Amino acid sequence: MRIDLKELRAYPGRPVRSEEQEVLDDLVWCDEPLPLVGAVRVIASAFYDEKRVFLTLNVSGTCVRRCSRCVLEFEEDFEREELLELELDDPSAPYIEIRPWIAAEVRLAVSPRPLCRDDCRGLCAGCGADLNVEEHREGCVEDSPPHDPRLEKLRELL
Ligand SMILES: [Zn+2]
Ligand SMILES: [Zn+2]
Structure with a gap:
């Protein structure tokens, strides 16, 4: 997913919201593959200020996990929102690719000790x-x- 910087630079401080489905099919977390069921829903709201982009990133979706107690596979729903401050290497670039941040948010959104059910x-x-x-x-x-x-x-x- 790309954030258009030309639009943001034209109106510093004014947030631009966009929504997209991002397909992440090679995600790994703590040496465990994280297969996603469908795409990740991404809502991004970004504004530009003094060569930095302030990005509110909301990711949600479903992934296949293995229960940490009984090793059963199950589907876990996740959602996470965070405000990120991105320093721009090249402030005149036409866009930034935010896929790495989306992937990082998904890794943080899923449970570190997945359970198929609370009383497993x-x-x-x-x-x-x-x-x-x-x-x-x-x-x-x-x-x-x-x-x-x-x-x-x-x-x-x-
Ligand atoms: Zn026993
Ligand atoms: Zn279990």
Whole structure:
């Protein structure tokens, strides 16, 4: 997505709003690919002042995540808005390409620890069972109740 600088320079301080769909198909976040469902909806409002562009960027969309507890894939909706101050390397350039900032906002918008649902019970560290759909497998150490020394003593007496 491009912001037309000629228009902004002509009226310093006056915001120009634009809206576009940006396709980001190669996004990576913390070594995890971030496949987007459809395009990112971008609303940009920008004004020019003393060789800088003040850009209010709103991004929203949907991406495919993997649950951090049970590894199930699910779709996460995201939205984020931020005011950015962009220093222009070349103040006479006809436009700026804001794709890198859009990508950065999407990375910040998605959850750092995605969960398929708030109460996801996840995979058992002991037996690998998916606790959302099954019980612990036989002999799982995580399943046995905590060791109680008083019961041991009682058994000795009996
Ligand atoms: Zn989950
Ligand atoms: Zn288990």
